[in-house]
Amino acid sequence: IPLCERTAYDRENVSDADANLNVRVSNEASFKVLDLQLNAISKLCQEVPIPDQQFETLGIQFALYDITFAEADFSDTKGDNLGDRIQFAVKDAHVTVLFQYKFTQMTYPYFSGTGSGIADLVMNIQLQTGISLSETCEYHFKLTDLVTTMQMTQFQLKLPDSPAILQALVNMLTVSFQRIFNEITLHWLGNLGQIMNDNLQKEHTASWVNITLATDQRKINQWLDNAFFFNTTGQMCNFFYDDEVCVGWQHDTIEIQPQPKKIFNKGVQFYISVNALQSAFDHAVRMNLTDDKINVMQVVNTGVLVEVQTSDSRMQILCQIKGKTVKNDDVDISQPVIVFKRLIRSSKEFDVEAYFEKMNKIFEICCQTIYTFGFVDQTNQIVSYSSPSWVLLGMELQELQ
Numbered sequence: 033i034p035l036c037e038r039t040a041y042d043r044e045n046v047s048d049a050d051a052n053l054n055v056r057v058s059n060e061a062s063f064k065v066l067d068l069q070l071n072a073i074s075k076l077c078q079e080v081p082i083p084d085q086q087f088e089t090l091g092i093q094f095a096l097y098d099i100t101f102a103e104a105d106f107s108d109t110k111g112d113n114l115g116d117r118i119q120f121a122v123k124d125a126h127v128t129v130l131f132q133y134k135f136t137q138m139t140y141p142y143f144s145g146t147g148s149g150i151a152d153l154v155m156n157i158q159l160q161t162g163i164s165l166s167e168t169c170e171y172h173f174k175l176t177d178l179v180t181t182m183q184m185t186q187f188q189l190k191l192p193d194s195p196a197i198l199q200a201l202v203n204m205l206t207v208s209f210q211r212i213f214n215e216i217t218l219h220w221l222g223n224l225g226q227i228m229n230d231n232l233q234k235e236h237t238a239s240w241v242n243i244t245l246a247t248d249q250r251k252i253n254q255w256l257d258n259a260f261f262f263n264t265t266g267q268m269c270n271f272f273y274d275d276e277v278c279v280g281w282q283h284d285t286i287e288i289q290p291q292p293k294k295i296f297n298k299g300v301q302f303y304i305s306v307n308a309l310q311s312a313f314d315h316a317v318r319m320n321l322t323d324d325k326i327n328v329m330q331v332v333n334t335g336v337l338v339e340v341q342t343s344d345s346r347m348q349i350l351c352q353i354k355g356k357t358v359k360n361d362d363v364d365i366s367q368p369v370i371v372f373k374r375l376i377r378s379s380k381e382f383d384v385e386a387y388f389e390k391m392n393k394i395f396e397i398c399c400q401t402i403y404t405f406g407f408v409d410q411t412n413q414i415v416s417y418s419s420p421s422w423v424l425l426g427m428e429l430q431e432l433q
Contacts, residue, residue: 036169037235039271042246042281046171046265052305053266055075056290061299061404062118062430063111070106070122074136076231077101077127080223082216088138088357089199090207095134096149096212101220103128106157116256122157124185129153129213133191135198147193151213157221163256169233169368171250173262178225184214185236238271240366241360244319245277246271247401259295266308266400268315280318282311286328288421292335296414299429300404304368305422306352308400312370322391330420334375347378353423355413356399357431366402366410368425370395376430 043050082099105126112119129151136144162176187210191198198205240246246269254262269280291303306328313326325341335352349372356367372388372395409428416424 035230035303036166036172037236038170038276039237039246039268040275040277041250041267042279043267046168046250046252048253048263050265050267050310051263051291052288052308053247053402053426054263054303055261055404056295056301057260057262057401057404058299058429059111059113059259062113062256063109063120066365067106067109067111067120070109070120073189076227077220078148079103079227080220082220085212085216087208087212090204091138092201093136096131097134098130098132099216101127101269102131104249113256113258114244114350115258117139117160117162118256120159120161125155126155126316127153127155127217139158143195143197145195147191147195147198149194150190151190151209152188152190153184153213153217154185155182157182159224161225162238163254163260165251165254166229166233170375171237171252172235173232173251173254175225175231175232178228180224182217182221184217187213217247223385237359238269239365239401240271241358242397243271243273245315245398245401248278249403264402266304266311268311268398270315270319280311280315282307282314286310286421289419291422292419292424294416294418294424296416296424296426298414298426300366300408300427302366302368302402302425302427303422304357304400304425306331306336309370311422312395312399313338314433316394319398321394321398324391331423332420333417336423337376345378345380345382348376350374350376353415354426355410355415355425357408357427360401362406363403364430366404366408366427367399368402368423369399 060298078100085096087094106122108123110121131149133149134146158181161178164176166172166174189206189209237250239247241248241273248265248267248269252263267281269278271278286306310328316322327339329337329339333351338351340347340349352371354369354374355370357364358370372391375384409430412428414426
């Protein structure tokens with residue numbers, strides 16, 4: 033039974049009404065997602081069980097067993113978006129298959145024996161798939177209706193410890209072995225979708241750099257429309273690894289306008305509602321990072337207006353959002369950081385510069401953590417404050433290798 037990662041949250045079930053941190057991933061990024069999955073598969077290729085094979089050729093009965101796809105190189109890939117499906121081509125994929133064999137000559141002098149073999153295959157592979165939410169592993173992605181086709185362009189058979197009779201026939205045997213390995217490879221490719229889905233189901237629905245400052249990234253909704261869109265809650269929570277639970281939820285939500293549809297010419301785009309920002313402020317208090325009560329008022333043309341209540345004063349402050357990428361286990365993760373920029377008014381005088389420096393250090397780390405497949409660049413970003421309820425952040429892709 034495939035493993036399904038299940039984290040418990042303060043709110044067990046979420047819906048479209050809870051979508052406060054939404055993501056648009058460009059075609060190039062969508063292809064990179066599949067590319068990363070294929071690279072993962074190349075390291076797990078031996079996990080596909082291959083049935084034993086029996087066949088007869090040149091008057092010799094062969095039985096192949098312990099067949100293992102030992103190595104796979106899917107490095108030359110190219111993607112194409114078909115609207116609601118993604119097409120992916122792998123050129124000159126190189127696969128090495130190891131196997132054991134028995135042979136028996138069917139006529140006199142009835143030679144028989146055993147040995148080990150190696151098949152080196154080069155092929156062009158085409159994959160086409162949809163993406164949906166899993167019905168069996170809630171809040172996770174899955175690939176749907178994966179179709180794979182393959183054309184083998186090179187085949188080399190090696191029987192290094194075979195007796196002289198087989199060595200003499202190896203060139204003629206290659207034709208029959210290639211036919212068998214064509215069938216084996218089609219069987220193997222047919223199982224790739226299951227391996228990819230098993231990997232997707234193992235991913236945590238919470239993401240973090242510091243587990244006390246985690247983000248609920250349960251996938252509420254998703255769709256393909258010449259780009260890949262998905263919605264999450266964006267709620268910040270304290271993740272407890274041993275118990276697989278993330279504690280923290282913004283119970284008093286702010287009524288918001290519908291998410292704007294504006295699209296930037298950027299690889300990845302985040303739609304961040306004022307509720308997601310409020311969740312970060314609430315979580316800072318929850319984790320004892322500050323005693324100050326901060327409430328989001330609204331998004332204005334130049335940033336996000338917040339009201340701050342300290343022990344002895346009340347003030348209004350303009351904040352802005354800055355996209356940042358950080359490393360976690362050698363994976364780039366995106367963070368929309370809240371930055372205190374300008375004092376609008378205050379009920380008493382205080383050291384504004386020192387206060388802003390203190391609060392900016394807190395919210396440099398107390399911010400949403402979004403796993404965007406590990407390849408977002410924080411330079412040349414765009415931030416838009418055109419909606420009273422949403423901040424839009426567009427970021428570039430790193431150069432795709």
